[in-house]
Amino acid sequence: MHDIADGSVARLIEEFLTDRATRKPSPHTLAAYRRDLTIVAALTGPDGTTPLPIGRVPISTLSPQVMRRAFARFAAPRATASVHRAWSTWNSFFTFLVAEGVVPGNPMPAVGRPRAPLPRPKPLRGEDTPEELLAAVARERGRQRDPWPERDLAVLALALCAGLRLSELLALRVASVAGRDGERRVDVAGKGGRPRTVPIEAAVDRVLVDYLDSRRRRFGARSVRPDSALLVDRRGAPLRRGGLQYLVESCFRRAGIGDRVPKGARLHALRHTFATRLAEDGASAAEIMRLLGHASLASSQTYIEVTAGQQRAAVRSNRTNQALANVLSGG
Structure with missing residues (x-):
């Protein structure tokens, strides 16, 4: 004592x-x-x-x-x-x-404690920005010192189409991508020790297959053993936090979308884009919670609330609504 x-x-x-x-x-x-x-x-x-x-x-x-x-x-x-x-x-x-x-x-x-405000989602700005990003990165650029578009596209696909966090991406193994054709999935070691499974569609699966094929050509078959890190740097070593952040930022620069990335969001903007589009396409808060690995439903609900607000703003800006408001005001 x-x-x-x-x-x-x-x-x-x-x-x-x-x-x-x-x-x-x-x-x-x-x-x-x-x-x-x-x-x-x-x-x-x-x-x-x-x-x-x-x-x-x-x-x-x-x-x-x-x-x-x-x-x-x-x-x-x-x-x-x-x-x-x-x-x-x-x-x-x-x-x-x-x-x-x-x-x-x-x-x-x-001691009294104020309720913590839930953070607002920070998706990429612009309706077609995710598509522009993917298309730009898929094209190999000659001015890159050692271009590896297959690897870069795999990182973006896992963040944009599976909503993985930075730490979750770094923890992935080659064997984390599993399942039969038509039922492919990524097994994720989630935040707080909460594992989850995220389904992946054929396009994402193809991106990952192409990436692993390119890795075999670069480093040999032993580089893609099941227990190997899924994401590696240009020397074949497992990607680290700083390297992954730099990779994503370089993708933003190559695509020319740096001004459409919310300040401080970096890779998290891709995860938020995944969740926001889920909400826009009608996913429930419970579905978003399971796919993103949230600890509470309230975190998932923020995406639906933001989407609803955007929809209301769009309706409010409709010229017919504005004309009706002018009629009622005598304008």
């Missing part, structure tokens, strides 16, 4: 971040943890006007009342999403401290 009275918040934050680092979060995520913990900890003083040096804040002073005051001060100038993220970070921090025997309980359930 740790000595609660001698445990400074600063030291315990470092222990918590060390524990989190073993789970391999991104540097951005670790920086966000540190920022949320240190900023709120500095607001735990009695008046909140002078930030406290957190090296002098003992963990034993962070009662539910103190944390409520600190979060009220933290929330005042910030957006809901930022407050929700900080609450979750502190909840994880105290859960860690309870497990380590540093504190007897977690005060965060007594």
